[in-house]
Amino acid sequence: MKIILLGASGTIGKRIYDKLSKKHDVIRASRSGDVKVDMTSTGSIEKMYKSVASADAVVCAAGEAKFAPLSDMTEDDVYVGIRGKMMGQVNLVLIGQKYLNDGGSFTLTTGILADDPIAGSAAVALVNGGVNSFVTAAAQELQRGMRINAVCPTVVEDSAQAYGDWFAGFDPASMDRVANGYVRSVEGLITGRVIKIY
Numbered sequence: 001m002k003i004i005l006l007g008a009s010g011t012i013g014k015r016i017y018d019k020l021s022k023k024h025d026v027i028r029a030s031r032s033g034d035v036k037v038d039m040t041s042t043g044s045i046e047k048m049y050k051s052v053a054s055a056d057a058v059v060c061a062a063g064e065a066k067f068a069p070l071s072d073m074t075e076d077d078v079y080v081g082i083r084g085k086m087m088g089q090v091n092l093v094l095i096g097q098k099y100l101n102d103g104g105s106f107t108l109t110t111g112i113l114a115d116d117p118i119a120g121s122a123a124v125a126l127v128n129g130g131v132n133s134f135v136t137a138a139a140q141e142l143q144r145g146m147r148i149n150a151v152c153p154t155v156v157e158d159s160a161q162a163y164g165d166w167f168a169g170f171d172p173a174s175m176d177r178v179a180n181g182y183v184r185s186v187e188g189l190i191t192g193r194v195i196k197i198y
């Protein structure tokens with residue numbers, strides 16, 4: 001398969017790359033990747049799809065959202081996630097459905113905060129929940145046999161230390177389990193699923 005991987009240089013993305021690139025032609029896309037794309041710009045997404053012709057799958061392990069205590073949270077704080085992690089991923093699908101091969105798949109990334117919030121996570125939770133619901137609904141309408149799923153990990157092992165006490169009491173997921181969630185979505189037949197790696 002020819003797979004576009006957004007965020008291939010990231011903590012999660014590089015593990016997805018290691019796994020998928022053993023079997024597939026994986027194109028690394030990000031602001032500084034082999035294919036340059038800024039997912040916050042629809043023009044940039046369209047350009048990416050035009051430059052990588054005939055892809056079979058898009059995997060997104062990128063998308064910014066902002067943590068902030070509710071008492072200090074501003075509209076702009078919320079819009080960071082809406083523009084980045086939410087509309088960035090939604091636009092990858094809205095635009096990509098015109099470009100992907102028949103039977104192609106989209107795999108997006110959300111996260112445990114949709115279900116189990118921590119302090120300061122309201123804006124991130126909103127975006128994760130929104131993308132999960134988008135995936136469930138969009139799967140019903142995608143044409144030409146295309147599929148869509150979200151991988152929804154808990155805090156991952158390689159990030160646990162950086163987050164300090166934020167995720168106290170959460171069991172970090174191994175990088176292998178997380179990467180396997182993406183493999184299930186790309187290589188399997190499932191669609192409309194939120195693949196929880198908790």
Ligand SMILES: NC(=O)c1ccc[n+]([C@@H]2O[C@H](COP(=O)([O-])OP(=O)(O)OC[C@H]3O[C@@H](n4cnc5c(N)ncnc54)[C@H](OP(=O)(O)O)[C@@H]3O)[C@@H](O)[C@H]2O)c1
Pocket residue numbers: 006007008009010011012013029030031032033037038039040061062063064065085109110111112152153154155156157159160
């Ligand atoms: N880490 C965790 O424990 C965890 C748990 C659950 C969910 N998640 C979610 O998983 C996703 C990836 O997390 P991560 O920790 O792996 O992130 P990360 O290490 O910060 O990596 C982010 C990746 O996304 C790319 N990127 C960032 N902004 C972009 C943009 N505007 N357009 C295109 N590419 C962009 C970066 O490359 P460039 O700088 O080259 O653009 C990089 O490859 C995030 O949405 C995060 O919320 C993470």
